[in-house]
Amino acid sequence: MGKKLYVGNLSYNISDEHLADLFAQYGQVESARIVMDRDSGRSKGFAFVEMSSDSEAQTAMEKLNGSEQSGRALNVSEAKPMAPRDSNRSSGRSSYNNRSRY
Numbered sequence: 859m860g861k862k863l864y865v866g867n868l869s870y871n872i873s874d875e876h877l878a879d880l881f882a883q884y885g886q887v888e889s890a891r892i893v894m895d896r897d898s899g900r901s902k903g904f905a906f907v908e909m910s911s912d913s914e915a916q917t918a919m920e921k922l923n924g925s926e927q928s929g930r931a932l933n934v935s936e937a938k939p940m941a942p943r944d945s946n947r948s949s950g951r952s953s954y955n956n957r958s959r960y
Contacts, residue, residue, distance in 0.1 A: 861888070861915050862937040866904045868892065869928035874905075881907050884921055885914025906937055 865877065878890035888908040892901050909915035915936075923934040 861909050861912055863907045863909065863915055863919055864904065864933075864935050864937040865907055865922075866933035866935075867930050868901065868903050868905055868932070869930050870901045870903060872901070872928060877905055877907065880922070880927065881909065881918050884909075884918035886910035 863881075868877075872892065874890050874892055877892060878887045881887050881890060886909065888910055890905065890907045892905040894900065895902055907918070909918060919934045919936070922932055924931050926932075
């Protein structure tokens with residue numbers, strides 16, 4: 859299991875510091891970052907927490923998954939690597955070249 863955890867179903871009022879304190883009960887927290895909406899600046903309701911060892915991450919996941927925090931049952935699981943983005947999609951351009959038909 860990796861050291862980085864996904865934490866979902868977070869209350870929109872929780873802070874990075876509160877999240878780090880919550881996970882620190884189960885080991886050393888390297889980082890705790892709530893994902894924020896770029897436009898509104900509000901929490902998107904999920905975060906990533908990085909623990910210093912695999913065993914600490916496993917313990918935190920087992921203890922906190924399903925636990926209630928601020929009236930919500932947390933979803934804690936191993937973070938999955940982010941899928942590579944298609945560079946053409948972000949620019950709004952198509953990968954199809956209109957000049958050459960075949």
